[in-house]
Amino acid sequence: MTLWYLARAAGLIAFLAATGSVVLGALASTGHRADDRSRDRRVLRQLAHRSAAVVTVAMLGLHVVLVVTDSFVDLSVPGALVPFTAGYRGFALGLGTLAAYSLAAVAVSGAARGRLAASARSARHWRALHASAYVVWLLSLGHGILAGTDTGRWWTWVLYAGCAAAVAGALVARLVVADRHESTSPLAAARRQLTTGGVR
Amino acid sequence: MRIEVDWTRCDGHGLCARLLPEKVGLDEWGFPVIDTPEIGDDLVPHARRAVGACPALALRLVPG
Numbered sequence: 001m002t003l004w005y006l007a008r009a010a011g012l013i014a015f016l017a018a019t020g021s022v023v024l025g026a027l028a029s030t031g032h033r034a035d036d037r038s039r040d041r042r043v044l045r046q047l048a049h050r051s052a053a054v055v056t057v058a059m060l061g062l063h064v065v066l067v068v069t070d071s072f073v074d075l076s077v078p079g080a081l082v083p084f085t086a087g088y089r090g091f092a093l094g095l096g097t098l099a100a101y102s103l104a105a106v107a108v109s110g111a112a113r114g115r116l117a118a119s120a121r122s123a124r125h126w127r128a129l130h131a132s133a134y135v136v137w138l139l140s141l142g143h144g145i146l147a148g149t150d151t152g153r154w155w156t157w158v159l160y161a162g163c164a165a166a167v168a169g170a171l172v173a174r175l176v177v178a179d180r181h182e183s184t185s186p187l188a189a190a191r192r193q194l195t196t197g198g199v200r
Numbered sequence: 201m202r203i204e205v206d207w208t209r210c211d212g213h214g215l216c217a218r219l220l221p222e223k224v225g226l227d228e229w230g231f232p233v234i235d236t237p238e239i240g241d242d243l244v245p246h247a248r249r250a251v252g253a254c255p256a257l258a259l260r261l262v263p264g
Contacts, residue, residue, distance in 0.1 A: 028255070029255055032213070034212075034214060034229075034230040036218065039213070039214050039215055039217075039218045040218055042213070042215060042255075043215055043218055043219065043253060046253055113252050113257070114248055114251045114252035114261075116257070117251055117252075117254065117257040117258075117259065117260050118260050118261075118262070120206060120208075120209075123206075123209070123257040126257060127257075
């Protein structure tokens with residue numbers, strides 16, 4: 001039973017770390033004030049974002065290994081690898097499997113960020129690929145609520161609602177800041193002029 | 201190694217100047233000014249960090 005408790009704990013910690021990473025990632029693009037202190041804070045948000053992402057991947061790995069090895073629920077290796085084929089809570093576990101695969105893609109794109117900047121073509125696709133982290137987060141939220149043994153206890157609702165509020169808030173902050181930057185930055189204004197003739 | 205700025209993408213966020221002050225200065229609008237783009241071996245890790253931190257993916261490290 002110990003493994004089962006550890007597996008559940010690892011899953012919850014992975015979800016908390018994923019929330020932290022998504023929030024910090026969204027906030028890493030905010031803060032356009034041109035002074036050294038706000039630039040340094042952006043660098044720190046990036047570092048914290050990457051650290052939280054590493055914790056997420058590590059805890060997810062632990063969660064998957066423990067859930068498969070544990071004998072309390074009968075989950076086979078193919079059942080864990082192929083989405084929606086698990087014998088135990090098939091749909092909910094399928095969401096988790098899909099989340100794990102998309103997280104792998106997001107994590108690789110994050111790790112290869114500097115290398116992808118080397119060519120103009122790959123850099124253009126980087127943001128779209130990495131933004132699928134929001135989908136990963138939604139999938140893992142669904143997986144947690146539907147598959148979680150603790151779902152229904154008061155503290156899980158506090159946890160999920162708190163995490164959802166944090167991600168929604170960070171996303172709104174990011175969009176608001178991007179919009180303001182777009183309308184005030186002289187370079188962005190000049191680009192708009194060139195590409196659309198000034199029409200937004 | 202050399203660092204290059206892709207001016208079609210640079211937005212003047214200025215993070216590169218905080219991570220690689222030995223090579224990158226900022227003009228009054230916050231855009232990078234690089235006098236000597238050659239990166240010595242001792243600075244390569246810092247240059248890589250600056251490349252990875254650029255919010256616009258506008259900085260790159262190229263051989264030569």
